[in-house]
Amino acid sequence: MAAGGFAEAGADLELVGLQKRFPGFTAIEELNLTIPAGSFFALLGPSGCGKTTTLRLVAGLEEVTAGRILIGGKDVTSTKAYQRPVNTVFQSYALFPHMSIIDNVAFGLRRRKIDDAMGKAHEALRLVELDHLAARKPSQLSGGQQQRVALARAIVNRPALLLLDEPLGALDLKLRRQMQLELKSVQEEVGLTFLHVTHDQEEAMTMADTVAVMNKGRIEQLGAPAVLYELPRTVFVANFLGQSNLFSGQVVAENPDSISVDIDGTRIVVPKARAHRTSGHITVGVRPEKLILAREAPVESADNNILGPGRVIDVSFSGVSTQYLIQIPLVGTIVLFAQNMGTGPIVGEGAEVWVSWHVEHGFGLDDEVETGSRFPADTDTATLALQKRHALMSELGED
Amino acid sequence: MAFSAFATATATEQAPRRASKVALLLLLPGIAYLMLFFLVPLFSLVITSLQAPAEFGDIGEFDNAFRWENYTTVIGQYSAQILRSFLYAVLATIFALLFSYPLAYFIGVRARPYPLLQKLILVMVIAPFFISFLLRTLAWKQILSDESPVVAGLKALSLLAPDAFLTGTPFAVVFGLTYNFIPFMTLPLYASLERLDTRYLEAGSDLYSTPFTTFRTVTIPLSMPGIVSGVLLTFIPAAGDYVNASREFLGGTGTTMIGNVIESNFLISLNYPAAASLSIILMAVILVLVTAYVKRSGTEDLL
Incomplete structure (x- = not known):
């Protein structure tokens, strides 16, 4: 041929x-x-x-x-x-x-x-x-x-x-x-x-x-x-393909079709079928457009994950949707996209809000917490210098 | 306020006019130089070429006239030398191109990852310029002379007949011309090959063309501007050269080129009209050949 x-x-x-x-x-x-x-x-x-x-x-x-x-x-x-x-x-x-x-x-x-x-x-x-x-x-x-x-x-x-x-x-x-x-x-x-x-x-x-x-x-x-x-396997994929809200924590309960992850006191439920790992310390996430913004605490149910209350720290309007940055104590900063459909709350900076999503929308990642450079064996000067510095710093930290 | 507005308005109005005056002023030395040292001599050369011998004058005394026969006479008399000049120049140009292209390709393309090597070879190409052209040609005369180890070695290897010699032969003259004009060929070739985008070569090999076909269909056409200017820079001076072919250097009685004829007519036989008409013929032929060549190679924008 x-x-x-x-x-x-x-x-x-x-x-x-x-x-x-x-x-x-x-x-x-x-x-x-x-x-x-x-x-x-x-x-x-x-x-x-x-x-x-x-x-x-x-x-x-x-x-x-x-x-x-x-x-x-x-x-x-x-x-x-x-x-x-x-x-x-x-x-x-x-x-x-x-x-x-x-x-x-x-x-x-x-x-x-x-x-x-x-x-x-x-x-x-x-x-x-x-x-x-x-x-x-x-x-x-x-x-x-x-x-x-x-x-x-x-x-x-x-x-x-x-x-x-x-x-x-x-x-x-x-x-x-x-x-x-x-x-x-x-x-x-x-x-x-x-x-x-x-x-x-x-x-x-x-x-x-x-x-x-x-x-x-x-x-x-x-x-x-x-x-x-829908189901990214690693942190890199979750962040490179679109945006993700990621949380790490220990798996505390395992049900027949879901797992519960403890994120500094808050429980997040992820379906087993959508998690790549179901035990140990794992990272779970949800896409920003799957989140629902609420001004009052939503009713707790088995189908929902709720985070909050938190504070809106940034609002940016981009035509089809509005992007909110929400700071939630002990969890971190969350990105949320809300469609500009004229329904749902429109909140300004500083507002107190809750964030929730349907359990079915969450996903669990496979990878461990980042373990640094993937190619440590390579021997260019920059890498060597960096390795040396890391070694020195850890040594000093131990003393 | 009003004053400053007025001032800026006039300033912007005058700016272009002043600039053109400056441009003229800057051009003046160049134009004057060309008038004095190109147009005037050219005109006097044309006049000289049409002069007739003074009726009762000494040798070398001529009167202004319109003797067109001067041209036909020199063409008849020196046609062999004229043809030989162009033959030698063409040969030297071809050899210089064959030698310089691989060299320039190596410096400009292959040695790109090694800038130091690139500079070193370029210096080696240019360095001979620091020594006088005459001295270098004389040195070659020594190297090619009958007693030299080169000739002895060639004879020992039976590559040269026992009674053969090199100096004074067409080989030595073409060799000298080639050697002396190699830098003029290499540098323009290098300049255009150095800019050659190797992604075109990759595209060529991606489109099923072998390295040789890629060279023929992509590399050569893309380096054509360098080839054309190198050929011109070599061919034009080589056709009029009289050093390599002269008997004091590498030539002999059988290798006389048009430059040597002009020289001897001007300085020895004092036949100024013949020398002048030969110069004009040389100029005209070169002009015609170069125009035809440039037209054919499709790089008119060079002229």
Whole structure:
């Protein structure tokens, strides 16, 4: 499938024990991942989490330190970038500035000596609605148009796997929304496997079938967007995908279908099915939009978790909703989103309020309390100095 | 209040006019220089090229005239030298390009992660400039001379016939031209390769093109401005060069170039009109060749 011939459909991608170390730091600790054929998969994470490195490894632009990459069941780990049935839409687009748009799009077809390269290139340009600009140079196009050309240049080759490296990063918000929809429809139309790398959680959630949240060279959690949002597994995921109110405490009671967690005297009930761990010291949370604001103490019931009274310390209006910051003694600061529907209390700063939520909306996380740097073995000077300082400080503290 | 308002109004009004006066003033030395040292000599060269020998004058005495035959005469007389000049210049340019491109690519692209190495090699390219051009060419004459270890070594290896020699041959002249103009080729190439965005190369390999095809279809077109200016900077002076081909340096009687002919006509046979018309022919041919070349390589914006 590599050189010559079109892929009839997308192929699945399998990463087995993938590892990438650069001198001085580890980009990818260990990655095991299977992306089924024809799916739209998003790798989501903050900058420096290893997502772009993963993409470059799959494209063949970097060499793996350890592990294997399989595309459609075939091991491509040791093949060169130009031998892989993979195409990339680069973050910078990387359109060849000395070629016209049509030559850019036909470039890959010509290299593989595919018949009627020009006709196919025009067809791909029609798909992204830019055929009328075929004779122009990339510099004569706007950012959004260049992005679409970059997409056409990649999909015209019908790669088994299409890699997208934050291709929408340089566009403004409105154009980005439009391009997200277009990308999604192109993917459904051509049926290729898409691997999309992004730091924009909204982009990942709206476009992808499956999202993998990456952090510090590892996948923290993988699943459908709604599942990730509803049931985050770690603190990082809970905070990176949207916002969360998190509380840590000891599990004090275990019922057949729920657990009770003691947060400095307040009990919070979480359904067992929505908790990743059901014993010991755990972190539980709830999304800000699931909270209900009340000016009087709500009636206690088995279905509700109630916190309060607390004080509103900040109110910020953002159109569709209002964000309240509420300080509750012994619990901490809570974020609450209230839809501006004209119902419910409208409170100002300093008001005394209660916060409640339905038990079914809470979730329990899996991870332990943060244990510091994940890559202590690396030996660059900054890390060494930091380790030395921590060691010294703990020594001094003990004396 | 009123005064200050008035003052600012006039100031903003006058600002552009004053700026253009300053610009003219700054341009004046340059324009005067060009008038004095380019237009006047060029004009007098054209006049000289049309002069006829004075009727009862001595050798080297000429009268103003319109002797167009001067041109046809020198073309007929020196066509071999004219052709040889351009052949040598083309060869030297090709060799300099073949030598300089990999060098410039290495400095500008491969050595990017090592700025110190980059600077070191650049210094090695430029350092020979600190020694006189004549001295360097004379040094090559020594190296290529019959008694030199180089020639002896080549003979010992049977790469050179026992009675063969290097100085005075076309090889030595083209070699000298190539050597002397390599920095002029390397520096513009380096300047354009140094700015080469390697992401285009990655895009090339991502689109199924082998390293060689990427080089041919992406790297070379993107470094074309450097190639064009390097070729011009090498070809133009090489075509008119008279040092390397002269008998005192690397040349011989069979390697005379147009520069040597002009020199001997001006300084030895005192045939000023012939020398002047040859200079103008050289200039015209270079102008035509360069224009055609630049047009073909699609970098008109350089001119």
